[in-house]
Amino acid sequence: MDISKALVAKSDQLNASDLTGAPIVATIAAVRRGDAVKPVIIDLVGMDGRPWKPSKGMLRVIAHAWGTESDTWIGRLVKLANNPEVIYAGVKMGGVEVIAMSHIAADFTIPVRLNSKQVKQHHVEVLAEPQTEPWRAQWQAITNALTAAGYEGDGKQMLATAGQVIGAAWDHPNKISAEDAQKILAAVREDHHQETNA
Incomplete structure (x- = not known):
């Protein structure tokens, strides 16, 4: 054969x-x-x-x-x-x-x-299952909120904008604490709400 x-x-x-x-x-x-x-x-x-x-x-x-x-x-x-x-x-x-x-x-x-x-x-x-790092979901929520409020730019610009909203600065999105993330989201939504009602 x-x-x-x-x-x-x-x-x-x-x-x-x-x-x-x-x-x-x-x-x-x-x-x-x-x-x-x-x-x-x-x-x-x-x-x-x-x-x-x-x-x-x-x-x-x-x-x-x-x-x-x-x-x-x-x-x-x-x-x-x-x-x-x-x-x-x-x-x-x-x-x-x-x-x-x-x-x-x-x-x-x-x-x-x-x-x-x-x-x-x-x-x-x-084989460790891939874990989604918690900061990624948090950063996605922040960029979504900023985009909805009319902010534009790349990741670096968005990071700077997020910092300006609450008077802070970070060199990477994973440095944003959960508390600061909540403050950013609240401030961005408040601004957006005021603009849409103006």
């Missing part, structure tokens, strides 16, 4: 060669049924419709961490890397492996079968 076709990277799916430069962190968008060889297909956000078809070993890793009900996987994050040592059809081709996951309490290591004779201990780390 000539396996040369099996060695050609399919452009319709995520391949190990896509991860040669660096691992990727991706959000799971959907999980669907595959075929006998790759029974599960995982769609990832931002992969241009190219799904990840995990090996049985990697499915066991995911199921160990998140359970076997695939609906619960949606919206969670995986960090995927290329392991160049993975053998497919007797040839060292590399494979996509999970190296970190969100929604797990601690790092873990489980045995994963490489082939009929070899098992390796596969380690997965906790």
Whole structure:
């Protein structure tokens, strides 16, 4: 049997060669049924419709961490890397492996079968979920209020304007305290209210 076709990277799916430069962190968008060889297909956000078809070993890793009900996987994050040592059809081709996951309490290591004779201990780390820093939402509210009141400009100008409103100055929006933010919003809304009623 000539396996040369099996060695050609399919452009319709995520391949190990896509991860040669660096691992990727991706959000799971959907999980669907595959075929006998790759029974599960995982769609990832931002992969241009190219799904990840995990090996049985990697499915066991995911199921160990998140359970076997695939609906619960949606919206969670995986960090995927290329392991160049993975053998497919007797040839060292590399494979996509999970190296970190969100929604797990601690790092873990489980045995994963490489082939009929070899098992390796596969380690997965906790992948911290991205947190939106509180100041970003606060700054968005301030810029929205300033824009609604007719103020214009880039981030630096808006920061200066926000400071002028209450007689303060900052070198970065994350320096604005919650108390000052409330004062700015109140003052801007009051000014806006007076102008619209004038």
